[in-house]
Structures are given as C-alpha cells and as structure tokens.
Amino acid sequence: MSLAGRMAIASQHVRALTVEAGEFPHLAQQFGVSGVPRTIVNRGGAFVGALPEQQFVITVLRLAGVDLDVRPQDGAAAS
C-alpha cells in the first residue's frame, strides 16, 4: 500500500488520494506532473520519486507546514 495511505490509517488528519495520471491528463497538467510518482501536499508543495518511509513522512509533514520536533537527520529535501 502507498505510504500516503498508511499515513491516513495512522492519523485521522491525513487524507490520501492516488490519481492515475494517464486517465486525468488535465489534472496531471494542472499539477505539473512530468514524472511519477509525484506527491503533492495540500495541492501545493511537491516532490517526485519514491522515498524511504521515514523520509517520505517527514517530507510530507514539512511540506504541510507541520512544526516537527525531530532532528533533520533524514536529509529530506523537497523540491
């Protein structure tokens, strides 16, 4: 299962939506999808490619503006 979905099981604040890029080209264009998987948080910040679990979770939460009480040991970077 996608990490986004697993986050949604763990937290009632998280919604996970997987979009088939080829079926919705207007959305892919709207959200600037040039490669998959492309992860977009709150229809704003985004990153491309698969990340290891903790890095994925922390990158998503940082893009959502969550003030995390963790050390930046993961090297997560968002583009």
Add this chain to the structure above:
Amino acid sequence: MGIIDDRTMDQVRARFGERLQGPVELRLYMRPSSGRLILPAGYGCPTCGEAQELVEALRDAAPEKIALEVIDITSTQAPVAEVPTITLAAPGGEPRIAWQGLPAGYEFATLIDAIERVSRDEPGLSAASLEALAQVGEDLEVMVFATPT
C-alpha cells in the same frame, strides 16, 4: 474471464481469508460507462465499467467483511469531482483513502493491501513515523500521481 483472472481471484480470496479482521467499506463513485466513446471532460466515463467490475469482484472475495456501495454521480450529489473514484474506510469512518481512476497494475496490489490494512487498523509504519504523525494537528491531503505499470 472478468477483469481479474481466476488465478488472481483465488489468491485474493485466500489472502482476504487469512488477513481481513474487521469490516471495511468500499465506495465507487461512477457515471454510466460510455464504453470506448471519447467524450469531453465531465461526460461519460471510459473506465467506470471496469472499476465497477473490479470492486464487485473484491467484495465477492470476502462479502462478509467488505461492504460495497456504488454511487452514480449523475443521479445524486457526490463529494467527488472525477470518476471513477474508489474510497475505502472502516465502517462509519470518514473515507480518507481514495483512488481516482482505475486502480490497475501495481495500483491494484496497493488497493488489496489497503483493504487489508484498514481492516486490521494496521498502518505498518515505524515508531519514528508514528511519532511524527502524532504531531499533526490540522487536516492535510497527500495526493500521489501514479501510473498503472
């Protein structure tokens, strides 16, 4: 042969028999299929028929645990803009996991896994990730664009 071949269905039935614990609710939002006819955005739905076949097959693989509701958005107000959309939730819970488009190929495997994890309330994340998620105080959406392969 349906959208899912017999051998795969046998595997899905066996997995669900072993792994499903609590009940889950699947919803499919759809429009009546337009077949292969290409219509402007907002009309028809080339993959809704296949999506319906797929979720009905999953429901039939474990009907005592999986409830399915099929909602035609042309005859009722629906909280989704695009079809087909499949949502997954524990009974009575707000659906917070959804797929837009036909979950084929790899996404079919993630749908199966998601049904099992929701049924078991088992995110399968590390303690560090769960700790980070516990600090989330506002709703957020994670949208992932994928392809079927």
